[in-house]
Amino acid sequence: MNQLNNGFTIFLSLLVEAMPFLLLGVLFSSLLLFFVDERKLVEKMPQNPLLGALVGSMVGFLFPVCECGNVPVARRLLMQGVPTPVAVGFLLAAPTINPIVIWATWTAFRDQPEIVVLRVVFSLLIATIIGYVFSFQTDLQPIVQPAIARYLKFNPPPNPEQKRRGKSSTGKPAINTPNILRSGTYILGGRAGMTTRLDANQLPTSEPNLNTGKSKADKLRLVLDNSIQELRELGGVMILGSAIAAAIQVLAPRDLILSLGAGPITSILVMLVLAAVVSICSTVDSFFALSFASTFSSGSLLAFLVFGPMIDIKSVGLMLSMFKPKTIFYLFALAGQLTFLFTLFINLHVI
Amino acid sequence: MTKSQPQNKFLPWLDVLAIASWGVLMLKYWVTGKLNLLIHPNFFGLVFVCGIALIVIAFLKAKELWQRRRREITPNVQHVNFFAPGWGSSLLLISAILGIIITPQVFASDKALQRGVTELTNSRVQPQAFRASTRPEERSLVDWVRTLSVYPEPDGYTGQKVKVQGFVIHPPDMGKEYIFLARFVLTCCAADAYPVGLPVKLSESQERYTPDTWLEIEGKMVTETISGKRQLTIAASSLKKIPQPPNPYSY
Numbered sequence: 001m002n003q004l005n006n007g008f009t010i011f012l013s014l015l016v017e018a019m020p021f022l023l024l025g026v027l028f029s030s031l032l033l034f035f036v037d038e039r040k041l042v043e044k045m046p047q048n049p050l051l052g053a054l055v056g057s058m059v060g061f062l063f064p065v066c067e068c069g070n071v072p073v074a075r076r077l078l079m080q081g082v083p084t085p086v087a088v089g090f091l092l093a094a095p096t097i098n099p100i101v102i103w104a105t106w107t108a109f110r111d112q113p114e115i116v117v118l119r120v121v122f123s124l125l126i127a128t129i130i131g132y133v134f135s136f137q138t139d140l141q142p143i144v145q146p147a148i149a150r151y152l153k154f155n156p157p158p159n160p161e162q163k164r165r166g167k168s169s170t171g172k173p174a175i176n177t178p179n180i181l182r183s184g185t186y187i188l189g190g191r192a193g194m195t196t197r198l199d200a201n202q203l204p205t206s207e208p209n210l211n212t213g214k215s216k217a218d219k220l221r222l223v224l225d226n227s228i229q230e231l232r233e234l235g236g237v238m239i240l241g242s243a244i245a246a247a248i249q250v251l252a253p254r255d256l257i258l259s260l261g262a263g264p265i266t267s268i269l270v271m272l273v274l275a276a277v278v279s280i281c282s283t284v285d286s287f288f289a290l291s292f293a294s295t296f297s298s299g300s301l302l303a304f305l306v307f308g309p310m311i312d313i314k315s316v317g318l319m320l321s322m323f324k325p326k327t328i329f330y331l332f333a334l335a336g337q338l339t340f341l342f343t344l345f346i347n348l349h350v351i
Numbered sequence: 352m353t354k355s356q357p358q359n360k361f362l363p364w365l366d367v368l369a370i371a372s373w374g375v376l377m378l379k380y381w382v383t384g385k386l387n388l389l390i391h392p393n394f395f396g397l398v399f400v401c402g403i404a405l406i407v408i409a410f411l412k413a414k415e416l417w418q419r420r421r422r423e424i425t426p427n428v429q430h431v432n433f434f435a436p437g438w439g440s441s442l443l444l445i446s447a448i449l450g451i452i453i454t455p456q457v458f459a460s461d462k463a464l465q466r467g468v469t470e471l472t473n474s475r476v477q478p479q480a481f482r483a484s485t486r487p488e489e490r491s492l493v494d495w496v497r498t499l500s501v502y503p504e505p506d507g508y509t510g511q512k513v514k515v516q517g518f519v520i521h522p523p524d525m526g527k528e529y530i531f532l533a534r535f536v537l538t539c540c541a542a543d544a545y546p547v548g549l550p551v552k553l554s555e556s557q558e559r560y561t562p563d564t565w566l567e568i569e570g571k572m573v574t575e576t577i578s579g580k581r582q583l584t585i586a587a588s589s590l591k592k593i594p595q596p597p598n599p600y601s602y
Contacts, residue, residue: 006462009455013389013541015446016377020394020401027404107394111538224411228366231408235369236439239446245542254465291542 003250010291011246018238018284021104025283026230028100029063030223042080049085053131056082056089057124060097063090070094071318078322079151084140089131092335095282095309096123105305108286115298118346119305126306126338130331143327145320234281241280245291257295264347267300268340275308282309299347307339362437367413369440372447374405379451387598388455390540457599458535460520460562463546487511487572492534493601495583496547505574505583513572513585516593517548519564524578528553530560532568532585537600544600550577551585560590567591 041059046052056077063073074091078084095101102120109115134143141149248257261267271292280288289304311332319328380386381399390398487508490498492515499508517532525531533548551568552575553559560566568587575584 002456002459002461005453005456006458008449008453009388009458010542011446012450012455015450016380016386016398017390017394017540017542019373019377019405020397023401023404108539108543221415224408224415227408228370228412231370232366232439232443234439235373236442239442249542287540287542290539293543294545 007246007250010249011242014242014245014287014291015239017107018104018242018287019235021100021107021283022234022238022281023227023231025100025281026227026234027223030226030230039080042077042082045082045086047083049083049135050128050132052083053085053089053128053135054124056086056131057093057127058097059086059090060094061099063094063098071315071322075148075322078144079148081152083135084137085131085135088134088331089127091127092130092310092331093123093127096120096306097127101282101286101309104283105286108290109293112293112298115301115305118302122302122306122339122342123309125342126310126335129338130334133334142324144323148322234283237281238284241278241284241288244278245288249291261292261296261300264297264299264344267297268303268343268347271296271300271304272307272336272340275304276311276313278308280308285309297347298350299343299345302346303339303343306343307336310335310339362440363412363416365437365440365444367409367416369443369447370405370412371409372444372451374402374409376447376450377402377405384597385455387600388457388541391537391602394539455541457595458541458544458546460518460533462544463520463531463533463535463548464522488514488569491515491601492517492532492549493536493547495549499583505572505581508572508583509574511572512569514567514569515549515585516565516567516596518595518599519560519562519566520546520548521559521562525550526577527559528555529575529577529584532566534601535599537602547601549585550575550582551587553587553590557587557590560592565593565595567593 041062046055060070063070070091073094074087077090078087097120102116105116105119106113137143140152144152259266260270271289278285278288285308286305289301292304293301316328319331323331377398380389381395381402386392386395386398488511490513495513495515499505515532517534520531520533522531530551530553531548532551533546535544535546537544551570552573568585568591569589570585570587573584573586575582577584
C-alpha cells in the first residue's frame with residue numbers, strides 16, 4: 001500500500017511539474033505557427049550543405065514544436081524546395097532546440113547544468129552531421145515517398161495528396177466545413193499564400209486560403225482549439241509516460257536498476273531503448289529522465305534526452321508520409337549510433 | 352459519420368472537463384499547501400499560473416460550445432495518432448480525479464532504504480557558497496552532508512557541535528547502537544527526491560526510536576567505523592521527538 005502511494009506521489013509530482021511546460025509549449029507552438037512566415041524563412045536558407053544542416057537544426061528555435069509537430073513542418077520545408085540537409089537537420093533537432101524544452105531541461109537538471117548544455121550541443125551536432133550526410137544524396141527520388149518526389153519533379157497543383165488519399169481521410173468534409181471550425185495546427189503564408197493544416201493524422205494539405213481577413217477572435221479560436229487538441233493528445237502520452245516512470249521507480253528491483261544504470265555501456269543501451277519505447281513528448285521528457293537521475297549515469301540520461309526527441313514511435317507513421325521506410329531506418333540508426341558514441345565518450349572520459 | 356455524431360457532441364465536453372479538472376487539481380495543491388510534497392518551491396508560481404490558465408482555457412471552450420450548441424455540430428476532427436478519440440481526455444480526467452481524491456504522501460524510511468543507504472552520505476548538490484561564520488550547530492542535516500561531500504575527511508569535524516532534525520531509518524546492516532537520521536532532498540519534484548543523512552551513535556541509555564519518527568538530535572561529531580567504513584557520526588547527547596515539519600523536504 002505504501003509502495004502504491006509512493007508510486008502515485010511520484011506519478012503526480014511528475015505530472016504537476018510537467019503540466020505547465022506542456023501547456024506553455026502547446027500555447028507557444030499554436031501561437032507561433034500563425035505568426036512565423038515560413039516562406040520568408042525558406043528563402044533565407046543557406047545552400048551550403050554543412051551550414052544548411054546547422055541552420056536547419058537551429059530553426060527549431062523559431063518553431064517550438066515537439067516531435068509531434070516537427071514532421072509536418074519538415075515535410076513542408078522539403079516540399080517548398082528547402083535543401084535536404086536543412087530539412088533533415090530541422091526534423092532531428094527541432095524538438096530539442098527550442099526555448100521551452102531547454103527551459104524544462106534546465107528546471108529538471110538545475111544541479112547538473114552540464115546535462116542541459118550537452119543535450120543542446122549533442123542534438124545540434126548529431127542533427128547537423130546527419131543532415132550533412134543526407135546532402136550527398138542529391139537525387140531525392142530514392143529516399144522520399146514517390147508522392148513528394150513527383151511533387152518536386154513536376155510541381156503539380158498544390159493538392160496532390162488530398163486527391164490521392166481522398167475518401168480515406170476519415171470522410172471529413174474537406175471543403176464545405178469552414179476552416180475555423182476545424183481544429184488543428186495551421187500555417188499561414190505557405191505556398192502561394194495558402195493556409196496549410198498541420199495535421200498529425202493527415203498529410204498536410206494546402207487549402208484555399210479561408211483565413212484571409214479573418215478576425216482576431218476567429219484566429220484566437222483556432223489557437224484555442226489547437227491548444228486543446230494538443231493538450232489532450234500530448235497530455236495523454238505524458239500521463240502514460242509518467243506512470244511508466246513511477247512504476248519503474250517503485251517496482252523495478254533496485255539491484256537490477258543499479259547494475260544496469262552504472263555500467264557505461266549497458267546504461268546507455270537501456271536508456272536508448274527506453275527513449276524509443278516511451279516516446280514521451282520532448283517538452284516533458286526531462287522530467288521523465290529525472291526519475292532515473294540518481295541511479296543512471298549522466299551519459300545515459302543524455303542518451304535518453306538526445307535520442308528520445310529524434311526517434312518517436314508515434315511519429316514514424318508521420319515520417320512515412322515523407323520518407324521511404326529505408327530512409328527512416330537510416331535516420332534512426334545513424335542518430336542512435338551517434339548518440340551512443342557521444343554519450344559513451346561522456347560516460348568514459350568526462351563524468 | 353452517423354455513428355460518430357453523438358461522440359462529437361460528447362468529446363468536446365470531455366476535453367473541457369479534463370482540462371478544467373487539471374486546473375482544479377493544481378489550484379487545490381496550491382491552496383492546501385500540498386505542493387510542498389510534490390515539487391520544489393521555485394515552481395509553485397508556475398503551477399498556480401498553469402492552474403488558472405487551464406481553467407480559463409476550459410472556460411473559453413465551454414463558452415464556445417455552449418453558444419454553438421443549437422447550431423449544427425461540426426465534426427471535431429481528431430488528429431489522433433496514438434489514442435482513439437477521447438482517450439487522451441479520459442486519461443487526463445481520471446488522473447486528475449485520482450489526484451483530487453488521494454492525498455500525496457511524504458516519503459519515509461522505506462523509500463529511503465529502497466533508494467539505497469549507501470547514498471545517504473552523498474549529496475548531489477554541492478554547496479554554492481561557504482560562510483566561514485556558520486557555526487556547526489547551526490548547520491542543518493543537509494548542510495552537514497554537503498559540507499562533508501566537499502571535504503570528506505570525517506576527522507576534520509571531530510568534536511564539532513551538532514543540532515539537526517530528521518527522521519529515523521534503521522538500515523538492516525547497522526548495529527543496534529546506531530540509527531540513521533535522514534531527510535529527503537528535492538531538486539525538482541518528488542520523482543528525484545533522494546535521501547541524505549548521517550549515522551547517529553546512541554549511548555546505552557538512549558531509546559532507539561522506531562523508523563519514521565522525527566527527531567531533533569543534539570550532540571558532537573565523532574568518527575566511527577560502521578559496516579567497515581569510516582564515517583562521520585553524530586554522538587547524540589539528547590534525542591527529542593518532534594512532530595513532522597509542515598514542509599518535510601529540504602531543497
